[in-house]
Amino acid sequence: MRKRLTVYFPAVGIFCLALFVRVLYNMTVGHGYTPEFDAGFYNNLAIHLDTEHCFCLQSHVPDTGRAPFWPFVIAAIYTVMGTYNSYARLFLCILGSGTCVITYLFARDIFNKRIALVVGIIAALYPGLFIYDGWLYTESVYTFFVMGFAYSLFRLQRTPRVGWMISCGISLACASLTRPNGISLLVLVLIWAVFTIRIRMLPWRKVVQAVLVITCLAFGLIAPWTIRNYQISHKFILVATGGGAVLAGSYNDTAVTSDFFGYTGMWVASGKIRPPLTDYSDAGETTYAYHWIRTHPGELPYLFSQHFINMWRPYTSEEGLPVREFPTRLSSQILWNLMTTTPFAIIFLAACGLVVTLRSKWRELLVPYLVIGLTIVLCVAFYGTSRFRAPIEPLLVLLAGGAIWWLTSTESGTLRSLLRKGRGSVIREPDSEAEAVNV
Structure with missing residues (x-):
């Protein structure tokens, strides 16, 4: 019994520390928070699910523009606890604390218990990992499932058991039902499979089995929602529409020339796009974006570079964050200073950790490398902000731990x-x- 407590105590301690920090954040900076922008959409969907049993933004009008997982979770919380967003944010605090624990487990398995404890404490205290636990966006939920997917795939690489295959498939499905681009994680499974077979890390039969189980389970869990979308729209929509709005807002003259929020290359709302849109449907916005890309090839390198740079800025403006909603509070001002300074240290240490562990730990860090690489590609292809860096913030903390391991440990490498x-x-x-x- 004592031995079991010794094994689980650090993880429990990190969870409790992370939960304390997140609850304190919501009670100070986020006190009185009102969901706005995308958070308002998710909140309205949840209320309509709760009151009308309809996934609707407008009363009794079924919607296909948003992924379903987070609104359904909020609706379940509202059904039990009442329509108070503080309970939904408490759920995010618990989920965010779980992400810190997964980060700790990653570091323990790759480095050692001492470094894992340091990494877990950093994850619990790092603003880049808790600021999203105070508003009703999908960042915290998506980050948790991405980390669950990455850790499951990592453990599968070590011990190819069916349990880890199932965990990986469920995490992939939940990530996809939280954000439509979550299905891109399946590409990582295929790349991972090629690597593990090529370097003979696992028997090829086990790798093929893993790919089949993960793929079938993920699509099996997503399929009911896809069928529901087809019954409503008579079109194939895997999870949600909305990709057209993202593309049109990213690829236009305004995004190249104007400095919304102080930076060029940021996403632009449809009403500010130049040349203006004529068709505001998802298909029309997609056509607009592809036409702009074909007719402006010379602008693309600059736009891609701005997407990449914006991704690594400590903070890019996110309207609706509690720290922006209540900027005059002392707690908000303290957090603002932390948000705009601490990412420099984490990103620098992560870059150093990437370099110093590349030779000795690349097999163990293969999955984190792939997840970070995919996130960078998506940000460059669409648009980069500090918010879209959120899914890999725990992995950056993990790589920062790699730098600390290289400097302080006596192990080989x-x-x-x-x-x-x-x-x-x-x-x-x-x-x-x-x-x-x-x-």
Whole structure:
């Protein structure tokens, strides 16, 4: 019993610390929060689910423009606890704390328990991991499922058991039902499969089995919602529409020339797009974006570079965050300073960790590399903001832990082990010279 407590105590401690920080954040910065913008849409969907049993933004008008998972969760919370968004935000606090625990487990399995504890504490305290636990966007939910997917795939790489395949498939399905682009994680499964077979990390039969189980389970869980969408719209919509609005807002003259929120390359609302839209349907917006891309090839490199740069900014304006909703509060001002400074340290340490662990830990970090790479590609292809960096913030903390491991540990592949080897070679050199003289 004592041994079990010793194993689980650090994870429980990190969960409690993370939960305390997140609840404190909601009670101070987020006190009196009102859902706005996308959060308002999710809140309205949940209320209509609760009152009309209809996934509707407008009364009794079924909607296909939003992914269903988060509105259904909010609706379930409202059914039990009443229509108070504070309970939904408490759920996000619990989920965000779970993300910190997964980050701790990742670090424990890749590095060691001491580094894992440091990584878990950083994850619990880092503003980039808790600011989204105070508003009703999907960032916290999506990040949790992405981390669940990544950790399951990592453990599957070590011990190819069916349980990890099922966990990975469920996480992938939930991520896809939270955000439509979550289905892109399936591409990572295929890339991972090619790598593991090519370097003989796992038997090819186990890898094929894993890919089939993950794929079938993910699509099996998504299929009921796809069928529902077809019954409503008579079109194939895997999870949700809305991709056209994202593309049109990203690829237009205004995005290239104007500096909304202080930066170029940001997404632009449909009413501010130049040249203006003539068809506001999803298909019309998609056609507009593709036409702009075909007719402006010279603008694309600059636009892509801005998407990439904006992704790594400490903070890009997000209207509706509690810290923006209540900017005059002392707690908001303190958090604002932390939000705009601490990402520099985490990103710098993560970059260093990527470099110093690339040779000794690349197999263990293969899945985090793939998830980070996919997120960068999506941000460059669509548009990058600090909010869209949210799914990989835990993995950046993990890589930062890799830098700390390299500097402080004595294991093979760390700085101390390299210095020790260097001293050993210096000591052996006089012996070889003496032997040469004797000869």
